[in-house]
Amino acid sequence: MKRVDEIVKKLSDAGLKITPQRIAVMQSLVEAKTHPTAEETYRRVSQSIPGLSPTTVYNVLDAFVRNGIVNKVKTDAGAMRYDPVTDNHHHLYCESSDRMEDFHDPELDRLLEEYFQNKKIHGFRLKDVKLQIVGEFENSKK
Amino acid sequence: MKRVDEIVKKLSDAGLKITPQRIAVMQSLVEAKTHPTAEETYRRVSQSIPGLSPTTVYNVLDAFVRNGIVNKVKTDAGAMRYDPVTDNHHHLYCESSDRMEDFHDPELDRLLEEYFQNKKIHGFRLKDVKLQIVGEFENSKK
DNA sequence: TTTTAAATTGTACAAATTACAATTTAAAAA
DNA sequence: TTTTTAAATTGTAATTTGTACAATTTAAAA
Known part of the structure; x- marks a missing residue:
């Protein structure tokens, strides 16, 4: 089970108890x-861990x-959302469906970095x- | 009282009752x-309009x-915020204080427009x- | 001035999240 | 391995933020 190992490592590296x-x-x-x-996550994870508490999530x-x-x-809709992708990226967001996806674009990041390097915000x-x-x-x- | 006149006009133009x-x-x-x-606004406006209802706000x-x-x-903190500046602009945001300010920058907007004109997102x-x-x-x- | 649709109010409710005390558990120490 | 302990989990209750709704009031059109 490679997946679980990776997750354990990630938690471990972050200094969290497993x-x-x-x-x-x-x-x-x-x-x-x-x-x-959080609520969606609670519903999903409850399937594998019955008796899971929402508070725990x-x-x-x-x-x-x-x-x-x-x-x-x-987002502009109800609840907070959680994104396990922590490298630099942006978000595509659709207001009508409240759907959100990642958007990676190194070229854009370079452009922004360049722009804000010269730009001083008082x-x-x-x-x-x-x-x-x-x-x-x-x-x-x- | 020029200020109030402007506000009345703004509401009026939007087709709202005064x-x-x-x-x-x-x-x-x-x-x-x-x-x-909304809550901050309620507290402030209550001073001039006693008996104001939170629901009204x-x-x-x-x-x-x-x-x-x-x-x-x-923002990433608790409640929804309201911005009466509706022309195109961005936001400066400080996580630790949950403070937010407007950021206007036509040059940046031009840059972004140019970039996304050529960029197709599937x-x-x-x-x-x-x-x-x-x-x-x-x-x-x- | 009268009329009426819309705005305001208060109460109750709902959803999302947090506080807290009791219990259990992961993992460090022995 | 067993013991110890700080941290994690749980359940309940409370809080915060916001919405629904019926009764009342009011802005503004007729």
């Missing part, structure tokens, strides 16, 4: 490529975020630039 | 340049958003690109 709940939550996030909410996700192995992403120390690319997915079946 | 609550909410949003939450803000004179903005019809510029405000008392 628990079945944490493994299952991370596995669920990685498999679902849709940036699920919140705690686990929070621990992941604090340790930098998951990013919180907010009174602001820049750390990161994220794009939210808003539009419509063409085959919007959720 | 009410003291709506005037006061819009005035509060425009004066506070910090993209306040939500209703009013919602009407503003539906009619395009205010934008909803979500299965996605692009409508808009927004930047969230993350960093620290230098005089940010937390």
Whole structure:
């Protein structure tokens, strides 16, 4: 089971204790490529871990975020979403379906980096630039 | 009172009925340049309109958003924020203080427009690109 | 001035998330 | 391996943010 090993390593590297709940939550996030909410994650992970508490899912996700192995992403709709892809990327977002996908583009990143290197923003120390690319997915079946 | 006249005109142009609550909410949003939450707006506007209902603030803000004179903005922290500046712009955002400010930059917009004109994103019809510029405000008392 | 559709209000409700105390468990120490 | 301990999990309850809805009031058109 290579997948689980990788997850264990990831948790371990982040200095987190290994628990079945944490493994299952991370596995669920990685498999679902849709940036699920805490509630969606709870429903999925409950199948493999009956008796799982919603609170645990919140705690686990929070621990992941604090340790930098998951990013919180907010959309304009209801709940917070969780993204296990932490390398630099942007998001495609469709308002009508509240669907969100990753958008990787090194060329764009280079362009932005160049631009902001010369650009001084008064009174602001820049750390990161994220794009939210808003539009419509063409085959919007959720 | 030029300010109030302008606000009345803005509401009127948007096809909205003029009410003291709506005037006061819009005035509060425009004066506070910090993209306040509904709750903050409620607290402020309550000072001039005692007996104001929180529900009204939500209703009013919602009407503003539906009619395009205010934008909803979500940050990584708790509540939805409201921005009375509706021309194209981006946001500076400080995670530690949850503070947010507008960032206007026509040159950047030109750059992005150019870039995305040539860039086809498979299965996605692009409508808009927004930047969230993350960093620290230098005089940010937390 | 009258009329009426829309806005405001208050209450109750709902969803998403957090606080907290009790229990269990992972993993370090013996 | 067993013991120890700090951390993780759980369940309940509370909180925060926002919405639904019926009754009342009001802006503004007729």
